[in-house]
Amino acid sequence: MKKIAIDAMGGDFAPQALVEGANQALQEFSDIELILYGDEAKIKQYLTASERVSIVHTDEKINSDDEPTKAIRQKKNSSMVLAAKAVKAGEADAVLSAGNTGALLAAGFFIVGRIKNIDRPGLLSTLPTVEGQGFDMLDLGANAENTAHHLYQYAKLGSFYAESVRGIKRPRVGLLNNGTESSKGDPLRKETYELLAADSSLNFIGNVEARELMNGVADVVVTDGFTGNAVLKSIEGTALSIMGQLKKSILGGGLKAKLGALLLKDSLKELKSRLDYSDAGGAVLFGLKAPVVKTHGSSDAKTVCSTIRQIRTMLHTDVVGKSVTEFSKEETQ
Amino acid sequence: MKKIAIDAMGGDFAPQALVEGANQALQEFSDIELILYGDEAKIKQYLTASERVSIVHTDEKINSDDEPTKAIRQKKNSSMVLAAKAVKAGEADAVLSAGNTGALLAAGFFIVGRIKNIDRPGLLSTLPTVEGQGFDMLDLGANAENTAHHLYQYAKLGSFYAESVRGIKRPRVGLLNNGTESSKGDPLRKETYELLAADSSLNFIGNVEARELMNGVADVVVTDGFTGNAVLKSIEGTALSIMGQLKKSILGGGLKAKLGALLLKDSLKELKSRLDYSDAGGAVLFGLKAPVVKTHGSSDAKTVCSTIRQIRTMLHTDVVGKSVTEFSKEETQ
Numbered sequence: 089m090k091k092i093a094i095d096a097m098g099g100d101f102a103p104q105a106l107v108e109g110a111n112q113a114l115q116e117f118s119d120i121e122l123i124l125y126g127d128e129a130k131i132k133q134y135l136t137a138s139e140r141v142s143i144v145h146t147d148e149k150i151n152s153d154d155e156p157t158k159a160i161r162q163k164k165n166s167s168m169v170l171a172a173k174a175v176k177a178g179e180a181d182a183v184l185s186a187g188n189t190g191a192l193l194a195a196g197f198f199i200v201g202r203i204k205n206i207d208r209p210g211l212l213s214t215l216p217t218v219e220g221q222g223f224d225m226l227d228l229g230a231n232a233e234n235t236a237h238h239l240y241q242y243a244k245l246g247s248f249y250a251e252s253v254r255g256i257k258r259p260r261v262g263l264l265n266n267g268t269e270s271s272k273g274d275p276l277r278k279e280t281y282e283l284l285a286a287d288s289s290l291n292f293i294g295n296v297e298a299r300e301l302m303n304g305v306a307d308v309v310v311t312d313g314f315t316g317n318a319v320l321k322s323i324e325g326t327a328l329s330i331m332g333q334l335k336k337s338i339l340g341g342g343l344k345a346k347l348g349a350l351l352l353k354d355s356l357k358e359l360k361s362r363l364d365y366s367d368a369g370g371a372v373l374f375g376l377k378a379p380v381v382k383t384h385g386s387s388d389a390k391t392v393c394s395t396i397r398q399i400r401t402m403l404h405t406d407v408v409g410k411s412v413t414e415f416s417k418e419e420t421q
Numbered sequence: 422m423k424k425i426a427i428d429a430m431g432g433d434f435a436p437q438a439l440v441e442g443a444n445q446a447l448q449e450f451s452d453i454e455l456i457l458y459g460d461e462a463k464i465k466q467y468l469t470a471s472e473r474v475s476i477v478h479t480d481e482k483i484n485s486d487d488e489p490t491k492a493i494r495q496k497k498n499s500s501m502v503l504a505a506k507a508v509k510a511g512e513a514d515a516v517l518s519a520g521n522t523g524a525l526l527a528a529g530f531f532i533v534g535r536i537k538n539i540d541r542p543g544l545l546s547t548l549p550t551v552e553g554q555g556f557d558m559l560d561l562g563a564n565a566e567n568t569a570h571h572l573y574q575y576a577k578l579g580s581f582y583a584e585s586v587r588g589i590k591r592p593r594v595g596l597l598n599n600g601t602e603s604s605k606g607d608p609l610r611k612e613t614y615e616l617l618a619a620d621s622s623l624n625f626i627g628n629v630e631a632r633e634l635m636n637g638v639a640d641v642v643v644t645d646g647f648t649g650n651a652v653l654k655s656i657e658g659t660a661l662s663i664m665g666q667l668k669k670s671i672l673g674g675g676l677k678a679k680l681g682a683l684l685l686k687d688s689l690k691e692l693k694s695r696l697d698y699s700d701a702g703g704a705v706l707f708g709l710k711a712p713v714v715k716t717h718g719s720s721d722a723k724t725v726c727s728t729i730r731q732i733r734t735m736l737h738t739d740v741v742g743k744s745v746t747e748f749s750k751e752e753t754q
Contacts, residue, residue: 218662218665232599232605232607233607266562266646266651272565273565274565274566277565277647298650298652298653298654298655298658299654299655299657299658299661300658301655302659303662311651313599314599314606314607315648315651317599317631318599318631318644318648318652318655319631319655320631321630321631321632322631322656323655323659324632325632325634325635325656326635326655326656326659326660328632329551329636330659330660330696331663333692334688334689334692337688337689337691337692338685338688340688341685344684344687345685345687348680348681348682348686350681351677351678351680352671352685353681354677354678355670355671355673356667358670358674359663359666359667359670363663
């Protein structure tokens with residue numbers, strides 16, 4: 089029985105979305121146990137499950153605008169910190185939160201702790217492609233700076249994830265660069281390229297450009313945290329802007345446009361669901377001793393349930409354990 | 422009378438699109454003269470204008486897959502190199518090409534030459550926002566690496582451009598970063614932030630995130646060439662993927678969806694035209710002694726004409742001359 093510690097107080101719709109997501113997941117999976125950290129009375133308002141679930145009460149919580157490292161240090165009894173400590177103490181196998189991302193990164197780093205020989209855990213998400221398979225990208229912003237060796241470790245971690253959690257055999261690894269030729273990029277990219285090309289255990293397919301990401305050009309895309317963050321936010325911002333404009337065009341387009349939209353409803357819905365990658369779960373801070381997963385602050389119960397499913401798969405396939413074994417071989421850098 | 426040198430042989434639809442764009446521009450503007458470089462017989466097939474236009478014949482051209490610097494050095498009689506040389510010799514005031522971007526950057530850098538005290542010219546484009554005003558971003562990839570001082574110069578250049586060419590008073594300058602707080606980012610961002618904040622001649626509004634770019638959060642956005650290239654390609658790739666998926670959903674959605682799309686036609690067209698920023702012209706390699714402008718390889722006559730309009734505005738407002746004056750004050754770095 090795998091145990092997942094849930095920060096029930098983080099996110100825009102806490103605790104309702106978290107607790108209802110927990111209800112769903114407990115129905116769907118008989119082999120998990122959930123521990124909910126937060127305000128017991130409020131949690132009980134929404135909790136319908138009665139087996140394999142427990143509540144650890146606390147009044148304290150971390151807010152979305154708290155300074156991350158300070159919050160972790162000062163709010164020792166917050167729902168997020170208690171959830172992370174449960175993993176540290178061996179009382180839970182993984183943490184899920186929809187709260188303050190920076191604080192969760194800090195909690196993961198300082199409380200759960202890094203895998204030996206991994207200097208800089210990276211933030212990994214599965215992002216959508218037009219054909220639906222998706223791709224895993226990291227680092228999406230856990231770090232503001234990375235070395236070539238970090239990126240090399242991300243290629244390994246991303247490959248483990250794509251293979252274990254998404255079932256992709258010999259995942260194709262691409263290095264995000266400003267052109268596809270092997271000579272492209274700044275010194276960081278050139279050095280990373282050499283490291284990736286030299287390791288035959290990786291299925292390295294060379295440089296990939298941001299324009300091709302949604303076309304499924306690679307299964308795993310590695311980049312530094314600064315660029316990854318900018319690319320992720322560009323994709324999100326563009327998708328939101330276009331969908332918003334489409335809606336505006338329809339609403340401002342008179343009766344004809346509205347009738348057209350009504351007839352197109354199913355097609356538009358299908359488009360939206362293809363672009364919506366919340367089914368793939370949340371963002372994993374990968375490189376820690378246990379899964380620490382952030383789901384969107386705006387997550388609803390369904391997304392929370394998907395994220396619990398993702399964590400369950402990570403635990404069942406022991407992707408973290410495999411990483412520990414692999415990186416223990418590395419000489420300390 | 423301003424003279425614009427046009428590489429008539431570069432781009433997917435050369436020379437037709439270039440020559441037809443020239444025809445249109447000559448009709449629209451009575452105060453410009455165009456010099457077309459390329460295959461005279463082919464150019465004449467499409468040339469309808471007879472005044473203020475001349476052809477300089479050459480058989481040589483640079484291909485899209487030529488190695489840029491080598492091509493510039495070896496193909497001395499190519500249409501692109503001859504156009505750049507005409508500017509260098511004072512026979513033309515600006516260059517336009519739809520050909521090999523890298524080669525045009527090299528031609529700009531080595532033939533047209535940099536403005537004194539500008540180390541690294543940057544690639545600037547006007548990109549779309551949902552409200553239609555757009556924003557200017559640089560560097561979009563002329564450089565793989567930049568220093569804080571380069572980014573500071575881009576803020577000045579971008580401000581000149583937005584004010585002169587787009588008529589925006591005291592343009593708001595944002596620094597692309599991985600968060601809006603002033604303490605965010607890697608050392609490059611932190612150092613750039615200090616430089617921008619210390620210069621009261623700039624209307625610096627602080628850090629901006631990639632997610633907000635299309636919402637018009639700033640008029641000028643500065644970043645290093647690697648990140649700018651990744652962000653530009655992410656925006657383009659996402660927009661193309663979504664529009665492609667929308668089309669696919671409609672085509673695969675049966676009669677109902679097709680009828681809906683027919684009724685929505687005007688709204689979808691309006692959406693497309695809002696996202697299409699070819700009206701704003703091409704990408705300017707800014708920081709050179711004359712306007713060197715790249716229009717998309719796939720540009721049609723209308724886009725070529727828009728780019729000629731853009732160059733005409735740059736020449737009439739003397740945005741390059743203003744930059745020369747401004748940067749001549751700087752101590753050599």
